[in-house]
Amino acid sequence: MTAPHQPHEPHEPEAFRTALRAWLDENDLSPGDDHSLQGQMAQFARVQRALYDAGWSRYGWPEHAGGLGGPPILRAIVGEEVVGRRLAEPGPYSMLEVLAPTMIDYAPTDLAAEMVPRLLSGEEQWCQGFSEPGSGSDLASLTTRAVRDGDRWIINGQKVWTSFAQYSHRCILLTRTGDADTPNHEAITAFFVDTDTPGITVRPLQTMHGVDEFCEVYFDDVAVESTRMLGRPGDGWQLAMDLLPFERSTCFWQRIAYLYSRFDALIGEVKADGQAVDADLGAAYLALHTLRCRSRATQHRLAEGHRLGADTSIDKVLLAGAEQQLYDAARNLMPGTIELEDTDWRTEYLYSRAATIYGGTAEVQRNIIARRLLDLGKE
Incomplete structure (x- = not known):
């Protein structure tokens, strides 16, 4: 691994992204041939180790927990670049982005200082x-x-x-x-x-x-x-309420990058079949772009020190809708592929059906939006 191209202003997001991209271009972290879940977990640990040793995965985390400081948006950029390049899958990444902030906020200081670097470096996985x-x-x-x-x-x-x-x-x-x-x-x-x-x-x-x-x-x-x-004792409910917004903020940035990569792949398949780019793809792109714009605003609120809360339910609803719309477009544009062929598209389509369930159902999120953001009451 080569030394990192440290930006002159390491906490400035665009300079940070430019330097990170240059480092990733020079260091081959491409996954191997094992695409099983176990292989994905091993690849994630490998990528995290390299990022940690070069310093990249320590930015955006506080120094007292093994980080190098800077706004949380820096770690969102790392996740976006890594997952967007398909160097790691978004699932394992989400655990890091959800659980490390919780440890930093709620664990005794010495315990967080001991444990968080193990997660950031890929030495450990948590659930x-x-x-x-x-x-x-x-x-x-x-x-x-x-x-x-x-x-x-x-x-x-x-x-x-x-x-x-x-x-x-x-x-x-x-x-x-x-x-x-x-x-x-x-x-x-x-x-x-x-x-x-x-x-x-x-x-x-x-x-x-x-x-x-x-x-x-x-x-x-x-x-x-x-x-x-x-x-x-008794702090568990507040911990859960503080944790859930992290599921819908920084870790979403990785999932969005992943969905964009699959959108590009879908365009490639459609063009290879000689089809025109149609309204299904346009609608999927609009849903993804709306999601990314909303999530970008959430990243900046987090970077500015705002405490996230019920407003992140909007992000969750938009993510579920965009994910399902993308894979519905894939099913419509590649007839029989999902139903008859054992491909990544089939696996991902099936997984997307759960997008309105995992992490809080769409119905629950809409109730939260109605009651806590729009003050519409319980009826």
């Missing part, structure tokens, strides 16, 4: 233990329980839809700690749990698009030290 079989969109009803036992907490329960749990070294886990009289939102506490702790069982789930990205995770008398609590 997010939120959803349960009976608590998906209604997160406040979760039942996984943590009971104090001296200086430890004993955890029992089950999580589901836990992305990449089978490859993860740690889990940011939500549990119930209050008594029967404690309101749901005040009874939730978060822990940072090592996934090799005795009593944890991980079972991958294969989805209809043929990838075992999601997992069930069981906790049977799992002992966690009190020093691994994130925040204080």
